[in-house]
Amino acid sequence: MRGRKQSQRPKKSSGVEDAGEAVPDPGGGCSQSSDGRGTLVDVSRAAVGKLLSRATGRRLSGTKKHALQPCDLPKCKDGRDVNSIMDTKEMLETEKSNENVIANSSGDVNVHEAQLQNSASHVLEDLDDSDWEDGAAGTMDGTGSYPMTIEFSETQHDSIRRKPIRRASAADKEIAELVHKVHLLCLLGRGRLIDRACNDPLIQSALLSLLPIHLLKNTPAKQLTASSLKPLVAWLHNNFHVRNQIRSEGSINSALARALETHEGTAEEIAALTVVLLRALDLTARFVSILDVASIKPEAERSNYFSEGTSVSSSNIFKNSTLMVDKAEQVDRSSLTSTSGGNCESNAINLSGKKTFVLDELSCTTSSGGNSKPDISETCPSKNSQVLKRKGDIEFEMQLQMALSATEVETAPRNSSTNYSNVPSSKFPSPKKLKRIVDEESASSSRGISTAVGSSKVGSPLYWAEVYCNAENLTGKWVHVDAVNMVVDGEHKVEDLAAACKTSLRYVVAFSGLGAKDVTRRYCMKWYKIEKKRIDTLWWDSVLSPLRTLEARATEGTGFLENGCIDDLMEHNKVKMPGLSESLKQNSFANDGNLPGNSDHNVSEELDTDRNSSLGKQFVATKDYLEDIELETRALTEPLPTNQQAYKNHRLYALEKWLTKYQTLHPKGPVLGFCSGHPVYPRTCVQMLQTKQKWLREGLQVKSNELPAKELKRSLKKIKVQESETDDFDQGDSQGVIQLYGKWQLEPLQLPRAINGVVPKNERGQVDVWSEKCLPPGTVHIRLPRVFNVAKKLEIDYAPAMVGFEFRNGRSYPIYDGIVVCSKFKRVILEAYAEESERREAEERRQREKQAISRWYQLLSSILTRQRLNSRYGDDENPSQQVVTEIRGTNDKGNVDIPSCKDDTEPVECQLQQNNVSNANMDAPSFVNEEDHKHVFLLEDQTFDEKSLVVTKRCHCGFSVQVEEL
DNA sequence: CTGGAGTATGGGACTTTGCGGGCA
DNA sequence: CTGCCCGCTTTGTCCCATACTCCA
Structure with missing residues (x-):
């Protein structure tokens, strides 16, 4: 439908x-x-x-x-x-x-x-x-x-x-x-x-050479924890400052090299250097960036x-x-340095x-x-x-x-004023502080200096690194490392800070191995706020899927995880959603990369295969997979929003007041909390309602004794129309409301069976075939043109199949396609239909042939007539030549007969017809010079081919004409 | 400044079971 | 005369999502 x-x-x-x-x-x-x-x-x-x-x-x-x-x-x-x-x-x-x-x-x-x-x-x-x-x-x-x-x-x-x-x-x-x-x-x-540049061995070794020996020794490659990273980050933070100007020469690699040299760089470069250092120390690290893209909506x-x-x-x-x-x-000419x-x-x-x-x-x-x-x-x-x-x-x-x-x-100059690198000991500034900074900047910008570009976003964290700390969280964990702001493991701070700088975390993407993975969930607690600002998930997933494969490969390095560890992990992540743990476990063993209800998941087939191959007593958890679990857990344990409107389309929670006409809560509970006094229900309790007719189309019917789950008042206009049309006021009540039913009130459609070859029909003598499910048991839908003729001829009971409606002129008309008959007649009807269509085709072919012959006859007759007229009255020097030219011309123009002949399934016939013409042509030269010659076709010169029914008439001059007897 | 309530509006979904004339 | 085929002509209403305004 x-x-x-x-x-x-x-x-x-x-x-x-x-x-x-x-x-x-x-x-x-x-x-x-x-x-x-x-x-x-x-x-x-x-x-x-x-x-x-x-x-x-x-x-x-x-x-x-x-x-x-x-x-x-x-x-x-x-x-x-x-x-x-x-x-x-x-x-x-x-x-x-x-x-x-x-x-x-x-x-x-x-x-x-x-x-x-x-x-x-x-x-x-x-x-x-x-x-x-x-x-x-x-x-x-x-x-x-x-x-x-x-x-x-x-x-x-x-x-x-x-x-x-x-x-x-x-x-x-x-x-x-x-x-x-x-x-x-x-x-x-x-x-x-950037990610690629972070793999540059030259930069890595250069940075490593700068690293104090004690840091080099004290950083454990195994049993890495977030706290053990702090000295490293502090060193980076203290030794590399956010630069005021931006250099515009050289590749990213050379920019990084220069940042190394000068101990200064953009926030992006310093984040990249963090990744460089971590990778140089043989740690698994990613470059993470907020993709702060142009808004998806024009209106705002x-x-x-x-x-x-x-x-x-x-x-x-x-x-x-x-x-x-x-x-x-x-003003700033001075700041424009060299390049x-x-x-x-x-x-x-x-x-x-x-x-x-x-x-x-x-x-x-x-x-x-x-x-x-x-x-x-x-x-x-x-x-x-x-x-x-x-x-x-x-x-x-x-x-x-x-x-x-x-x-x-x-x-850049403004950066310097807000730059934390100038205050090396400063931690993340509080959001309030940032806001103030932002405000000040807006004020200054309104005084005439550029207001144009994103002044309020200054200071927002946009780049950082993630390190895989295998000693965190039982199973290991990706740890947020921001050397610019000297923050380690501060993933929960990012959102507020970015919000204070008017940056929303729509897309947080981690880059590694030339691949990328969306890790927004790790940093965004208020998903409902960014969900609408993100692009269609399907598109985003399809873009990221090849990159995800690369990323997963790069950060590969599987940790063996005993079965029970999933439970530990769940507990650790404080999973509140019932069933998740189970489903995750099942998924991990079924090697289905897609967790239930999670459209963000796109684990490549290759990875699945990898997992398949290592199935055994222990299940191999890749970092990628563990991270998926973590992100999914976050997705399912989002805190309750504080404002009502957020519940409107929230994927986890619902308020009754924001349900649409065709929605209801069933079961009405459990109540997960309250928002402004309204109880909050899980979204899973929201059920779609439909009328009986609508459910019928899906092959479902309402159970007997079920009362409507909801009744809607019909619009007044419609009621009026109905009343004026029917003048029937008795049904007042049932006319005035639309009765809706939920899925829990339904059962599979049970239509009356076909008995004795009779198809059960509706009140209009037809069968509504919205889908295969709507076919009465024991019947089939035969979608063939004119098949009803066959059924009628065979005197088999049938019903026209109504497959939908078409709307024209403001009205709806039913569309019929084929018929519904009892299954036992299917073969008979199909055979008869095949015969019938064969017969029909033959008939059509015969008709076409007949028409072709008649047209050829007309053509040749007219040629003859014309020739006769020319020879009698015409003063052309070369009348027959003209005829020939005209015939050719007719052919060249693609006269109806010839192409249609070609299209036909009868090339032989076509050939024959054309031969006739060519015969005439070939014979023509023999009489060309005899201007006054009149063809005389004597009966004795005439031959008749019984096979082709062609009469060949010959003149003594050599001219011959073939005429097919009709 | 934020959020709730009310309002306006663009846009999409849904609507739902002929008829008359020509021609074979 | 009958039955089949073809062309006619292009709605209007409602609901939802969203944005905006006002107000607390």
Whole structure:
């Protein structure tokens, strides 16, 4: 039924969604496979195309409407959109070059990465083709001050006037989602790059050589605990400081090398160095990053955009950029040291969105070999998303440019003020303290220095390391290590701290072995808050699945775990959910990588195989698997939210007041707690209700003596309609309510059996075949066209099969497909149908042949007639030649007869017909010169072929005509 | 500042069992 | 005359999710 509807209902949105639909379960949560990957590529391609077309579309419309006002708002909007493409382009370019670096790393991943590269290059081509000059016209001025001023006042006015804010359309949402996805992919690529750099033996040994000997000796490789890491982290923290400026030369490896040299680096570099050190000490370590991506929703940004519009300094992105550039050049020129200065300048000057900017940017990146890219990507998490959150998707266009200049010019100095490295002994600052810092910064930014980029996110933890401590937790545990902030094992602090810095932990990803794993659960306690901000799980899983395999392989090193240890582990993790322990155990032995109800799980088949091979008395627990258990445990033991709205779609808990019409609580308990006085029930108690009819379609019927679980009042309008139609007021009560039943009130559908070859039918004399389950026992559904004729002929009882409805003209019409008959007649009917269709085909063939013959006859007759007329009246020099040409012409044009003849199953006949023509042609030359010749077909010259029923008539001149007797 | 309640709105799901004319 | 085939034409309502406003 559902399938039918989907196919019949015209899809309102297309493109990506359609592409997605073509994918049967892309990644499939647990069954990610090669086809999933392939379609991912398709989807990505379609998406990029869509993004571009949309951007182009917007641009065009903007130009059309406001061709006379180059400086007004739509024009700006127009320009921004161009910029948005530029950013996409850059991001894709980043990804592209990133992937080039790691091109040989992994087979599977590279398949879709290669495709991504392709799409990236398509994008680039397209971008280069588009006319940039047009879009840049409004903001051409390098100084930007004069046109900008006018712009602002207009813009602001406009934004106020346009008070009724247009809600984000489906297309807007789609674009935001696409941007979100692309951004995610880029950040994933970035993380992999860093991870790869952390494996550089040169850097590792260099760092190791700096390590004091006592630390080297005192760090146990075995029996590692979180506390034993503290001296190491303290050493790192004290010896490496967060640097004020960002260098833009060299690869990540060289950046790390330089950080080693200067004992300074970005937060990212220091986190990376932590990983380097830990790996150098032969510990299992990962690089962890918050992927602080562009928002998945356009609306929030939009609304913020307008609400913040009251602040002049932040109302307009162009103003921001202009301001930033001006200030940057005036104030912070001094901070632009050697290499970064040049880069920044070129970006800043061109910020207004000209083509030259992109070219500069690209040339920079290519010439420096991906060197400036680290800076781009690095600033993405901390800076760009903030822009997005505050300004909406129109800001996305500018984010990379702005991030670049802001990072180099503004953020770095600001970093210094909030930098904990300046206060080596400081621990994590309290959230309040951070907020204050943030506030101060916002204040300062509103005074004119860049407000554009993510100022409030400064100080947020974005990068850290995880070390596998095998002596923790019985089974070992991944321990959070943040050398920048000198925190070890502070996973629970990350969320609050990030929240204080307005960063949400939507995606926390751990990188290792060029792979990646989503470990958000470890750091995020309030999952319900981030769930809606995350991309569709299927997509994310399918993206991560190859990376997960790599990650698991890299951190492999199985620990043997006795059976009972699972219980210990459960106890340790304070599992409150009944059944989880059991299911986990079962799963571990069934080697099913997917835990119940956990869509985040995607343990690759390979790993499953590994586990299979080592099944025995002991079950082998990989780190990966143990971590899965840990994360799943967290997922199932989420604390109760404190606000009611969080229960609306909470995956674990429910409040009765937030249930929908068709939901109820059954059983109504246990009560897990209270929220604002409302009892909290487990989500598992929420049951879907349906009407009897709906359940019928699923092959279920309501048990006798069951009262409706819920009754809904019908809408007044419908009741009125019914009453006016039926004029029947007796049933008042039952008409006024819709009776709903739950699954626990149902039993399998028991339809009356077919008896004596008679199909039980409904009141309309048909059978509603919503699914196979709805067939009366002892009957079959034969879906063949016109099969009812056969049944009728054989006098077998049948019922038309109604398979669904079609909606046209505002009305619904039943769709019939085939018939329902008793099973015992199936064979007979099929045989008869085969015979009948054969007969029918033969009949059709005969008809076609007959028609072909008649047409040939007509053709030849007309040829003869024409020839006769020509020879009698015509003054053409070469009449017969004309005939021949005409015949040819007719053939060339593909006259109905010939092609249809070809299509037929009768090539012989076709051949014959064509031969007739050619005969005429061949014979023609013999009389060509005899202009006045009249053909005379004497009876004695005539031959008759009995087989083909062809009469060949011959003239003494040699001309012959073959005529088939009809 | 946060959260609850109420309201507005976009968008998706659901709706649900002919009829008349031409032609063989 | 009968039975079959084809084309007609493209709704309207309700509900849910979400965002916004107001207020405590």
